[in-house]
Amino acid sequence: MMDFSTPPFLLLERSSVRRVMLQVMLALLPGIAVYAWLIGPIIIVQLVIATLAALAGEALMLKLRRKPLGLFLTDGSAIVTAWLIGLSFPPLAPWWLIVVGTLFAIVVAKHLYGGLGQNPFNPAMVAFAACIVSFPALMSQWPPLGFDVSFADQFQLIAGLVPRIDVMSGATPLDAMKTALKLGEGTVDVATLLATRDVFGAVAGRGWEWVAGGYLLGGLWMWQRKIITWQAPLGFLVGLSLLAAALWAWNPQQFASPLFHLFSGGAMLGAFFIVTDPVSGCTTPKGKLIFGLLAGLIAYIIRVFGGFPDGVAFSVLLMNLCVPLIDMYSQPPIFGLKNEK
Amino acid sequence: MLQRLFSFKGGVKPETRKTPSVQEPIGQAPLPARLVVPLHQSIGGVPNPLVEVGDRVLKGQAIGGADGWVSAAAHAPTSGTVLAIEDHIAAHPSGLPTLSVVIEPDGRDQWIARTPVDHRSLPPERVREMLRDAGVVGLGGAVFPSHAKLTAAEAVPVDELVINGAECEPYMTCDDMLMRERGEEIIRGIAIFRDLLAARRVLIGIEDNKPAAVAAMQQAVQQLGEDYQVVAVPTRYPAGGAKQLIRVLTGKEVPASKRSTDLGVQCFNVATVYTAYRALAHGEPVISRIVTLTGNLEQPRNWEVRLGTPLRDLVALGKAKADTDRYLMGGPMMGFELPSLEAPVVKATNCIIAGSPTMFPANPPEMPCIRCGACADVCPHELQPFELYWFARARNFGKTQEYHIFDCIECGCCSYVCPSHIPLVQYFRFAKSEIWSREREKNAADAAKARFELRNAREEREQAEKAERLARAAAARAAEKKAAAAAAAAKVANAVAEADSAASAAPEAGPAATPSAATAVEETVSVTPVAPATAAEPETPAVSATPKAPTTPVAPAFDAEAVKKATIVAAMERARAQRAAVQPKNTEQLSFEQKRQLAAVDARRAALQAAESATAAAAPERVTRPEGPAE
Numbered sequence: 001m002m003d004f005s006t007p008p009f010l011l012l013e014r015s016s017v018r019r020v021m022l023q024v025m026l027a028l029l030p031g032i033a034v035y036a037w038l039i040g041p042i043i044i045v046q047l048v049i050a051t052l053a054a055l056a057g058e059a060l061m062l063k064l065r066r067k068p069l070g071l072f073l074t075d076g077s078a079i080v081t082a083w084l085i086g087l088s089f090p091p092l093a094p095w096w097l098i099v100v101g102t103l104f105a106i107v108v109a110k111h112l113y114g115g116l117g118q119n120p121f122n123p124a125m126v127a128f129a130a131c132i133v134s135f136p137a138l139m140s141q142w143p144p145l146g147f148d149v150s151f152a153d154q155f156q157l158i159a160g161l162v163p164r165i166d167v168m169s170g171a172t173p174l175d176a177m178k179t180a181l182k183l184g185e186g187t188v189d190v191a192t193l194l195a196t197r198d199v200f201g202a203v204a205g206r207g208w209e210w211v212a213g214g215y216l217l218g219g220l221w222m223w224q225r226k227i228i229t230w231q232a233p234l235g236f237l238v239g240l241s242l243l244a245a246a247l248w249a250w251n252p253q254q255f256a257s258p259l260f261h262l263f264s265g266g267a268m269l270g271a272f273f274i275v276t277d278p279v280s281g282c283t284t285p286k287g288k289l290i291f292g293l294l295a296g297l298i299a300y301i302i303r304v305f306g307g308f309p310d311g312v313a314f315s316v317l318l319m320n321l322c323v324p325l326i327d328m329y330s331q332p333p334i335f336g337l338k339n340e341k
Numbered sequence: 342m343l344q345r346l347f348s349f350k351g352g353v354k355p356e357t358r359k360t361p362s363v364q365e366p367i368g369q370a371p372l373p374a375r376l377v378v379p380l381h382q383s384i385g386g387v388p389n390p391l392v393e394v395g396d397r398v399l400k401g402q403a404i405g406g407a408d409g410w411v412s413a414a415a416h417a418p419t420s421g422t423v424l425a426i427e428d429h430i431a432a433h434p435s436g437l438p439t440l441s442v443v444i445e446p447d448g449r450d451q452w453i454a455r456t457p458v459d460h461r462s463l464p465p466e467r468v469r470e471m472l473r474d475a476g477v478v479g480l481g482g483a484v485f486p487s488h489a490k491l492t493a494a495e496a497v498p499v500d501e502l503v504i505n506g507a508e509c510e511p512y513m514t515c516d517d518m519l520m521r522e523r524g525e526e527i528i529r530g531i532a533i534f535r536d537l538l539a540a541r542r543v544l545i546g547i548e549d550n551k552p553a554a555v556a557a558m559q560q561a562v563q564q565l566g567e568d569y570q571v572v573a574v575p576t577r578y579p580a581g582g583a584k585q586l587i588r589v590l591t592g593k594e595v596p597a598s599k600r601s602t603d604l605g606v607q608c609f610n611v612a613t614v615y616t617a618y619r620a621l622a623h624g625e626p627v628i629s630r631i632v633t634l635t636g637n638l639e640q641p642r643n644w645e646v647r648l649g650t651p652l653r654d655l656v657a658l659g660k661a662k663a664d665t666d667r668y669l670m671g672g673p674m675m676g677f678e679l680p681s682l683e684a685p686v687v688k689a690t691n692c693i694i695a696g697s698p699t700m701f702p703a704n705p706p707e708m709p710c711i712r713c714g715a716c717a718d719v720c721p722h723e724l725q726p727f728e729l730y731w732f733a734r735a736r737n738f739g740k741t742q743e744y745h746i747f748d749c750i751e752c753g754c755c756s757y758v759c760p761s762h763i764p765l766v767q768y769f770r771f772a773k774s775e776i777w778s779r780e781r782e783k784n785a786a787d788a789a790k791a792r793f794e795l796r797n798a799r800e801e802r803e804q805a806e807k808a809e810r811l812a813r814a815a816a817a818r819a820a821e822k823k824a825a826a827a828a829a830a831a832k833v834a835n836a837v838a839e840a841d842s843a844a845s846a847a848p849e850a851g852p853a854a855t856p857s858a859a860t861a862v863e864e865t866v867s868v869t870p871v872a873p874a875t876a877a878e879p880e881t882p883a884v885s886a887t888p889k890a891p892t893t894p895v896a897p898a899f900d901a902e903a904v905k906k907a908t909i910v911a912a913m914e915r916a917r918a919q920r921a922a923v924q925p926k927n928t929e930q931l932s933f934e935q936k937r938q939l940a941a942v943d944a945r946r947a948a949l950q951a952a953e954s955a956t957a958a959a960a961p962e963r964v965t966r967p968e969g970p971a972e
Contacts, residue, residue: 006767008753009673009701010355010511015715015760017708071706117709117761229714278713283725327728334745335349335584335722336596 021076031214054082057106084124145207173205219272235292376649386412418647436680455624475620481610502540507581510672524561530618636695708761716755
């Protein structure tokens with residue numbers, strides 16, 4: 001169908017899928033750096049495991065689908081997915097859990113739906129959801145950051161060479177807060193909980209809040225570089241804070257502040273790296289805002305009232321379902337037809 | 342006075358690469374050994390050739406007459422002889438041939454009688470006609486006949502006349518140089534368009550990367566004491582698109598579904614204005630244009646080139662570098678690769694770019710769309726190109742129309758930024774042409790259906806008419822028989838007295854049948870059953886009938902016969918005429934070439950017949966012989 005040579009004959013040289021993906025990886029670096037600073041190089045090991053699994057899965061599927069390996073293996077999309085999985089899974093999860101999650105993301109969520117650009121669901125979130133449903137215990141073991149555990153011990157743990165002991169694994173601050181409030185049945189209030197600084201840090205979780213800050217920084221950089229637009233992340237953060245603020249204002253003893261929610265769990269990673277996924281997210285400006293807002297609201301409901309430690313993955317997947325509808329009804333008016341209808 | 346500027350969304354900023362071709366003034370391209378002037382150089386009707394092979398033509402002589410209102414004439418670019426009127430490869434991506442007049446220059450470059458006119462002394466209708474007959478078309482590249490854009494909308498006065506000197510395509514500098522060197526003539530020419538449209542304000546938009554042109558135009562405006570505003574607009578492709586420039590200068594947005602005059606604005610390219618001025622004030626039709634010759638050349642420059650100059654001759658002036666592997670016509674954003682340098686320069690040839698593999702590297706491999714929306718960000722018409730792409734790919738053309746594919750101006754911004762290197766514009770052209778061809782097919786099918794239904798109706802009517810004729814003939818025969826019987830009866834029983842009732846019945850039957858039959862043909866089929874009824878009725882009284890006189894019934898019967906015959910003949914004649922009118926004549930929409938072939942065949946036949954009659958006259962004994970070969 002295509003001619004041999006077609007206009008425009010000039011192309012923006014710095015524009016390519018690989019470049020987009022590289023910039024996303026670059027934007028993840030501040031968060032990864034803080035993460036590694038706090039927990040040690042074990043997180044890098046996890047990212048490497050995820051990357052290798054993703055590339056292997058990608059290569060296998062490309063081969064099966066008879067697609068050019070070199071072109072698609074180097075586009076960076078599989079690596080971004082792998083990193084998002086590595087960062088959203090517990091850092092001391094056994095290696096095979098990371099591999100299973102990543103392969104599920106690449107093989108099922110991505111390639112079975114048609115590969116790059118075709119997946120209706122965010123592959124990293126599909127992996128998270130699949131694993132937390134299948135391996136709830138392993139997916140809920142989050143070590144408190146900042147405790148000195150040697151790299152060798154951590155490595156043995158993820159390699160499955162030593163039995164998993166309770167000291168190494170706790171709950172996320174978010175989960176801890178929810179459980180404490182539930183068990184306390186009105187006798188425990190948020191303020192006293194937050195006073196336990198080794199768990200909750202300054203605002204939302206010792207160490208974790210700084211990792212979230214790293215994601216925020218990377219996200220703002222992506223926005224400034226116009227890789228992402230402001231609508232989806234802001235919508236998500238606003239959606240999350242709005243409900244949090246309302247309930248917090250109504251009952252500050254039983255509901256944590258919006259700030260706590262913004263900096264705990266996967267909020268920042270989700271806001272800047274998950275709901276901004278162009279393939280599975282909305283594409284119109286208004287649609288992105290709606291997508292973000294609703295994803296934030298649902299995430300809050302699931303993380304506060306639901307049974308899972310965090311709600312970002314499920315809320316994003318639910319919103320992925322709504323994308324075609326939202327996009328269809330949020331088409332922006334075009335040049336010259338803005339005053340029609 | 343400061344002009345408030347608006348902005349259009351989107352757009353891109355490719356490297357302009359305009360400097361090399363503005364170092365030298367506009368050069369006069371030499372007269373080539375042969376000129377190939379395509380007759381069809383504008384949007385609209387294909388001009389008919391006005392000259393014959395062997396004719397001597399003068400410079401500026403019309404060689405193709407405008408066909409219809411949206412069409413523009415073509416002219417001889419120099420004096421010389423018409424060598425051929427034939428199909429010749431055109432400057433078009435398809436490389437398809439188009440009917441062209443080949444002229445061999447005589448070197449004298451002798452003008453026709455040029456009569457300058459003042460457009461103010463002529464009625465506007467006449468001025469528009471003159472522009473059409475001078476071949477004035479949009480020289481920005483769209484080549485739409487200018488006179489057809491010079492009528493204001495009925496209810497909307499033209500507030501602004503926008504003169505487009507933006508020239509946003511990279512490499513292209515022909516308008517820049519024209520404004521620098523011939524600004525005064527452009528400014529004078531604007532008055533023609535302003536007066537025809539009765540425009541209130543004139544805004545001249547030039548991208549701010551052309552300060553010399555802005556200064557030249559400002560100076561010309563001041564010198565001539567006009568109140569036009571020369572406005573430097575921000576350099577951002579496609580600021581030179583008519584709709585974008587109108588938006589930037591007036592804030593008005595013209596959608597695809599409207600004409601710009603509906604919004605009280607109209608836009609013309611500076612080169613178009615210049616040619617209109619030359620056409621009226623100097624009597625010189627459009628026979629040349631400024632062409633930027635640039636790119637991978639030793640000597641990039643702007644040339645004033647006669648239309649019809651083979652591109653090979655033009656390109657030779659630039660001295661291509663060794664690694665030149667292709668030539669583009671138009672800019673690198675919207676232009677196309679020339680299929681052959683044998684094609685001639687036409688009115689749409691604004692720029693020729695010599696390209697090399699390093700200048701225009703091969704497109705990187707196409708990747709899947711990741712819906713990043715970069716294309717939507719740069720679309721100057723605020724479309725969602727990736728949505729259109731998905732629909733076009735899925736051949737969901739209805740959806741592409743819902744998403745306003747026809748508002749796409751094919752500027753190429755989306756393809757330019759696409760990180761997946763998808764040739765988006767090609768998908769949109771594909772979708773548009775599919776929609777057009779489907780519409781054409783549908784129209785053809787509708788026409789065929791209408792023809793079929795018409796034919797069925799005609800056949801039914803003819804059958805009914807035939808039945809009626811038969812019935813009438815039967816009635817006539819019956820009447821004849823009756824008359825004969827009556828005559829016989831009259832002879833046999835002449836003395837029967839009681840003939841009152843029968844005498845009154847017989848004349849009644851005769852004339853009553855005749856007028857009803859006559860009107861039946863004229864009117865409708867529903868009359869038909871009446872005829873047999875009236876024919877049958879007289880039978881009963883006829884037997885017992887005893888007419889008073891033997892001669893009187895016979896004469897009306899003969900009369901009735903004649904009237905019926907005449908009616909039948911008339912009806913057949915009408916049917917034949919109707920059939921002739923209904924049947925499509927395939928000789929109506931012939932191309933010039935087909936007409937010429939037909940004329941040649943007719944001429945041969947006439948010559949043959951003349952020869953035959955000559956031999957027949959010379960040898961009357963062999964009269965029958967020539968009929969053999971004639972068949």
